[in-house]
Amino acid sequence: MTTLIEAPPTDADGLLPSKKKSSGGGLGQYILIRFLLIFPTIFILVTLVFFLMRITGDPITAAMGGRLPPEQLAERIAAAGYDRPILVQYFEYLGHLLTGNFGTTLSDNRQVTEMLTTYGSATLELTINALLVALLVGIPLGMIAAYRRDHAPDAVLRVFAIVCYGTPVFFAGMLLKLTFAVWLGWLPVAGRAKTSSELELTSLQSPTGIYWLDAIRSGNMAALGDVMAHAVLPAVALGLLTAGIFLRLVRTNVIGTLGRDYVEAGRSRGVSEFRLVTKHAYKPALIPIITVMGLQIAVMLGGAVLTETTFEWKGLGFQLATYLTARDFVAVQGIVVLLAVIVAVTNFIVDIVAALIDPRVRY
Amino acid sequence: MTTPTTVEPTADPRASLIRRLPVISHFNKSVGLQRGMLVAGLILTGAFLLTAIFAPLLAPYGYSQLSDADGNFPAQQAPGGKHLLGTTVGGYDVLSRVIWGSQTAIMVIVVAVLMSIFIGVILGLVSGYIGGWLDRILVVIADAIYAFPSLLVAIVMAIVISGGQSSLLGGIMAAAISITVVFIPQYFRVIRAETIRLKAEPFVESAKVVGASNIRIMSRHIYKNATRTLPLIFTLNASEAILTLAGLGFLGFGIEPSSAAEWGFDLKQALADTTSGIWWTGVFPGLATVLTVVGLTLMGESINDLNDPRLRGRKKAASGKGGPASTAGTQAALQAEVRGS
Numbered sequence A: 001m002t003t004l005i006e007a008p009p010t011d012a013d014g015l016l017p018s019k020k021k022s023s024g025g026g027l028g029q030y031i032l033i034r035f036l037l038i039f040p041t042i043f044i045l046v047t048l049v050f051f052l053m054r055i056t057g058d059p060i061t062a063a064m065g066g067r068l069p070p071e072q073l074a075e076r077i078a079a080a081g082y083d084r085p086i087l088v089q090y091f092e093y094l095g096h097l098l099t100g101n102f103g104t105t106l107s108d109n110r111q112v113t114e115m116l117t118t119y120g121s122a123t124l125e126l127t128i129n130a131l132l133v134a135l136l137v138g139i140p141l142g143m144i145a146a147y148r149r150d151h152a153p154d155a156v157l158r159v160f161a162i163v164c165y166g167t168p169v170f171f172a173g174m175l176l177k178l179t180f181a182v183w184l185g186w187l188p189v190a191g192r193a194k195t196s197s198e199l200e201l202t203s204l205q206s207p208t209g210i211y212w213l214d215a216i217r218s219g220n221m222a223a224l225g226d227v228m229a230h231a232v233l234p235a236v237a238l239g240l241l242t243a244g245i246f247l248r249l250v251r252t253n254v255i256g257t258l259g260r261d262y263v264e265a266g267r268s269r270g271v272s273e274f275r276l277v278t279k280h281a282y283k284p285a286l287i288p289i290i291t292v293m294g295l296q297i298a299v300m301l302g303g304a305v306l307t308e309t310t311f312e313w314k315g316l317g318f319q320l321a322t323y324l325t326a327r328d329f330v331a332v333q334g335i336v337v338l339l340a341v342i343v344a345v346t347n348f349i350v351d352i353v354a355a356l357i358d359p360r361v362r363y
Numbered sequence B: 001m002t003t004p005t006t007v008e009p010t011a012d013p014r015a016s017l018i019r020r021l022p023v024i025s026h027f028n029k030s031v032g033l034q035r036g037m038l039v040a041g042l043i044l045t046g047a048f049l050l051t052a053i054f055a056p057l058l059a060p061y062g063y064s065q066l067s068d069a070d071g072n073f074p075a076q077q078a079p080g081g082k083h084l085l086g087t088t089v090g091g092y093d094v095l096s097r098v099i100w101g102s103q104t105a106i107m108v109i110v111v112a113v114l115m116s117i118f119i120g121v122i123l124g125l126v127s128g129y130i131g132g133w134l135d136r137i138l139v140v141i142a143d144a145i146y147a148f149p150s151l152l153v154a155i156v157m158a159i160v161i162s163g164g165q166s167s168l169l170g171g172i173m174a175a176a177i178s179i180t181v182v183f184i185p186q187y188f189r190v191i192r193a194e195t196i197r198l199k200a201e202p203f204v205e206s207a208k209v210v211g212a213s214n215i216r217i218m219s220r221h222i223y224k225n226a227t228r229t230l231p232l233i234f235t236l237n238a239s240e241a242i243l244t245l246a247g248l249g250f251l252g253f254g255i256e257p258s259s260a261a262e263w264g265f266d267l268k269q270a271l272a273d274t275t276s277g278i279w280w281t282g283v284f285p286g287l288a289t290v291l292t293v294v295g296l297t298l299m300g301e302s303i304n305d306l307n308d309p310r311l312r313g314r315k316k317a318a319s320g321k322g323g324p325a326s327t328a329g330t331q332a333a334l335q336a337e338v339r340g341s
Helices: A027-036 A038-055 A059-064 A070-080 A086-098 A112-147 A152-166 A169-183 A195-202 A211-218 A221-258 A261-268 A273-281 A283-311 A316-325 A329-357 B022-029 B032-053 B094-130 B132-147 B150-162 B168-199 B202-210 B214-226 B230-253 B263-274 B280-307 B324-338
Strands: none
Touching: A027 A038, A027 A329, A038 A086, A038 A329, A038 B132, A038 B150, A059 A070, A112 A152, A112 A221, A112 A273, A112 A283, A112 A316, A112 A329, A152 A221, A152 B032, A152 B280, A169 A221, A169 A283, A169 B230, A169 B263, A169 B280, A211 A221, A221 A273, A221 A283, A261 A273, A273 A283, A283 A316, A283 A329, A283 B150, A283 B230, A316 A329, A316 B150, A316 B230, A329 B132, A329 B150, B022 B032, B022 B280, B032 B094, B032 B280, B094 B132, B094 B168, B094 B214, B094 B230, B094 B263, B094 B280, B132 B168, B150 B168, B150 B230, B168 B214, B168 B230, B202 B214, B230 B263, B230 B280, B263 B280
């Protein structure tokens, strides 16, 4: 079973081009190579997305087809340059991307870059909140499961983890909404803030777009409470999905380290069981956890699309779903490319952190 | 409760054929908690399969039926009476749609996983065996797709294939192909790694010496050995396929309600109901999804644990050897199921 799945893609599995030649090159070289590898990844994704989206036809026909008379349609296609050879369009698109021009959305005629910066912060806020929930729930429970391995708590926690993983995030969101917002009425049903606080927060000078940060800066405690109340349910819905994964990951890795000789040695010296689990066994188990955390960012962004739609959280995911419904593929392409960049950069950072912690990774 | 098992049915070539069959041998190997999880997984998966097979008999109405002899179904009727689980805003019977939904799910899983195994295995074998620039390119592409949120890959594919709206067959194929593209890199990686390892084995050398062609070596000697673990990934990926299908349906890339029942689509429709306190339209398709995924995951994970001596039961010899290599292996195994949402 050791051969079930190869080590994570970010791992040193001999794919980095010059790794084999440079036996033992330093950390600097590793970072450089790893950094350069970001570009082919993004380039491949951009290329794939561009050509795949064009197989279906040009975006204008997709968005307006059937609603405009044919001659008007052809006119607009020609005006936007979609009647030129696809390769010309592709290189033009690449050139525009390099200068940061993602195009203009078809359905509401906005700059894609402007849309990305407006809604990106909401998604960032949601992802951070969810990651916090996931870590706070997943890591301690994982330690408990590992320590009480094969006993009742472990069984309960493992099933809990599987249920977390197996629940579609929008269903979890729906249940949370029903219970805490509709029936108990404790928390708001949807959105990021009340209209009044939203107005206040967006009219701040140079708002960060991350509402709780803006609320703290403005010193408006009522708005802060309102923002927090809105943030709870989406964060829990998205966080639980990942919490199950962290739980299992921590459990498996801590079980591995708990059986090591130095843990036994610590125990014989009288180190408390609590300390053994949380320090001795947990610390060395961190490396794989950090690596997987990087992969989880991708999962979370995917989950954010669904969570935002469930809670009408006006972020990139919500916009993506809206543009998908409107068949505005220019906007969809822009969001997908941005997410590709985020994922590639996150994986890069995670790899560097892993290399800093564990020298074995870079050789 | 975790007394080490003394009998290892698979290790004994003389054991009867029945005892050597995959699931049964796993059952015999398991003890205590692990057996419980395996059995729970088998029951849930079995229930899912049976529901899908006997859907025409089990479902009280058709998936797109809006009326019967007594007239039209009422909209948003609470569970009870003629409609055990209530009706939706469009007047569909919730119970019937939940039951029919299992059929759609199973079709998509089977098509998706078979296609991705087929393509992934071929690419992995060729890439690992031939190596060189072809291998490099395929690996970079596979890694790029692998690292990307799988739901977004599926969305892009769904746009490409169907432009969004679809009939039954078109919808199933669109969902299945979208999921396939997500899975191919996983199978590709597994098979490629195995192939590279096996390429150096003496029996491949001997086959070469005897004069076997490359295609023969790939298709017989390496293929047989490299694909041992695939049934396991199948179960793990089946659950991910259901989640991806539901996600696509939830975003509106589902199958039209008149052509088939699909849980994700029903959940999307139910979202608007929640604010007015109508719970039955969403809770039941959601529960069906969760139970199916949990069943498949429990089964896959139990088999995974039982195949891995380090995770099977708690034996003295097993617990002491959790070195960095083995934790990495276990963790990597987890990742197969860890991706997805």
